Amino acid sequence: MGIGRVGRRTVEFWFELASPYSYLSALRIDALSAASGVAVTWRPFVLGAIFKNQGLTTSPFNVDAAKGRHMWRDVERRAATYRLPFRPPTPFPQNSLLAHRVALVGLDADWGKAFVLEAYRAGFANDQDVGSPEVLGTCVAWAGGEPGRALAEAGLTETKERLHDATAEACSKGVFGAPSFVVGDELFWGDDRLEDAIQWAVGGHALQQA
């Protein structure tokens, strides 16, 4: 967990590896963090568990066809604006549970963020199955980790419980979708609020002085 410049608060970046808008934020947040001096902590959580609490059994983008159509086109437009590759995953949403556990293991070591970026690339640029241990092992290797050991640690009860606890923590902070950004007591939801969250961390109530 890094400390930003004096007086600047940390942004908690709550992401879900199956979430298209989280993909956009994950690929953008490092540059914004560097430019602002705001530290970012990467927090994987299980969005499906939160959706289940809302009475959903799949993504809201699958429940409402019109909303889903808009989302795919919107992400495509925004990816083009950001000059990011984008290819919708099939099927959607992918099963991201194991990937999140691997991410937790990697974030304890020094390859977690690189792994998350590789996993997003696999899922949203290369149409690979991020539920597959083989795909995840390759992502771990690219990120500089040791695949066999990483997948073994991901399967430990302790790791599963930590992911469960992280999801409960997200819930307790008001998170209901992904990506979400938490700065002190302020919650920002959506890739389109990433800049706002960074600004909030830079200057406290900076938005109100804009």
Next chain:
Amino acid sequence: MGIGRVGRRTVEFWFELASPYSYLSALRIDALSAASGVAVTWRPFVLGAIFKNQGLTTSPFNVDAAKGRHMWRDVERRAATYRLPFRPPTPFPQNSLLAHRVALVGLDADWGKAFVLEAYRAGFANDQDVGSPEVLGTCVAWAGGEPGRALAEAGLTETKERLHDATAEACSKGVFGAPSFVVGDELFWGDDRLEDAIQWAVGGHALQQA
């Protein structure tokens, strides 16, 4: 219906008078239209009818408490950024059916846009009931219309059918929430996509050349 500068397309602004994010867009869109030379057509529709098709009986912000809490705080933050007054209406959502009918009548005359802005001010700055004929009559008067005549025309079967047809047209264009912006075949959802929609109208595929 205005025509923008040569080569610039029109933005259809689909708004719902009970929608907080539509309030933000309604108060911002004129300045963006003027600065860009893009013409805007104001299109009221009944969001509740679309929610009903989605199986909802109230606003999604009431269905999911965490989502609702975030929305109120998010609108408050954004209103502060835009230097707009904001006071959450009670109860929420307000009954906007009559207000939409009056808006249609006014948009046929020359006081429609001013009426819509007055109705938004009543609902989201002054905590007045925009379901009330008295409040709406005052809004019509401020906008330069004749309240008695406006309310009578709003009650005509023809006006009711036009609002119904407008809502069906919104649906057919993929609208599932408010505000929505339609530029040719492109749909943009949310106050945070207003600038994108204007840009799209200015330069066609401008986003992809950004």
